[in-house]
Amino acid sequence: MxxxxxxxxxxxxxxxxxxxxxxxxxxxxxxxxxxxVPFVQGHVCDACGAPLPGQGDGAADHCDDCLTVARPWDKGRAVMLYRDAGRRFVLALKHGDRTDLAGPAARWLTERLRPLVECDAVVVPVPVHWSRLLRRRYNQAAEIARAMGPLLGVPAVPDALTRLRATAVQDGLGIDARFANVADAIVVAGAKRSALDGRTVILVDDVMTSGATLAAATTACHDAGASRVIVGVLARAVRSP
Incomplete structure (x- = not known):
């Protein structure tokens, strides 16, 4: 030093x-x-990264949510549960102007996703609508994605996805209403379609609750020709036992 x-x-x-x-x-x-911080450890759901009981048997096990609701992506992983100090960390990054937290979040998420990443991958964040971006000044998912690209050794395309409309806040909505709220709201920007065509997309967001937003974003990636979509979230919201 x-x-x-x-x-x-x-x-x-x-x-x-x-x-x-x-x-x-x-x-x-x-x-x-x-x-x-309730870091996710051990046996996890292969679709969302939520913790599962037992040690697993090598099969692609899924949590109750992912058995009930079809997931259009291929695999998913989460760093922590959305509660306690984990929730405080996410909220500080999302609403507290703590963009300095994106770097550590990217390192943790990279550790979770590295075994799933292929050389043809590209990192893409879930977008926010421009009106919300004006108020918040940054997209926390994009900040994480930018930091993850160099860590994974693959390109990051922070502006690949676009929200066509300012969807209502998902908090308080039932699962059907959540999916209806974001239906057809996310598309791939026309100039960015070639960056996703034939590639594995690492789709990044801060929190997964119902998975509705991630599903809409995944569908947009597939529509642009993505071969696979791997979801990575900083925190997974799960129901208390």
Whole structure:
């Protein structure tokens, strides 16, 4: 470490991503927050990454949601559950102007997805409507996707997908209403179709609840000629047991 770096570390010590307590390195969580984040481990649903009981037998097992609702994508993985410190992390990235969290989120998601990524892949985020982008100033999924491209060694195309209309907020809607809300709302931008044609698309979003938005985005990718779609989300919302 250079003298300048040592001086900066004294003036601006590294802080936990969530609670701001001091940590040993940048982009890290303190021990308490690390234990508080419900990272997904062990046997998971092959379609959404939700945790499953048992060790699995190598088969493509699925959670109850993914057995009930057809998933148009091929496989899916999640980093954490959308609760407790995991929920606070996601909300800070999404609504708290904490774009600095996109880098750690991308590293975690890359670890989950690397075994599924092929050399012909391209990373694409779920889009937000321009009116919402004006208010929020950034698309958190796009920030994660931009950071994931170099980590995976594949191109990232943050503007590949477009929302044709400002859909209603999904919170509080039933599953049928959620799917109806986003039906035909997402398309591939005309100039970007060639970037997806014949490729495996790594479709990135911050949270998966019903999967309606991811399904609409997946359909748009297939319509543009994508050969496969792999879904990667920072957090998976699951029902409490």
């Amino acid at each position: 250079s003298a300048l770096q040592r001086a900066l570390s004294v003036l601006y010590p590294d802080q936990c991503l969530i609670c701001r307590n001091l940590v040993d390195q940048p982009g890290a969580l303190c021990p308490d927050c690390w234990r508080g």
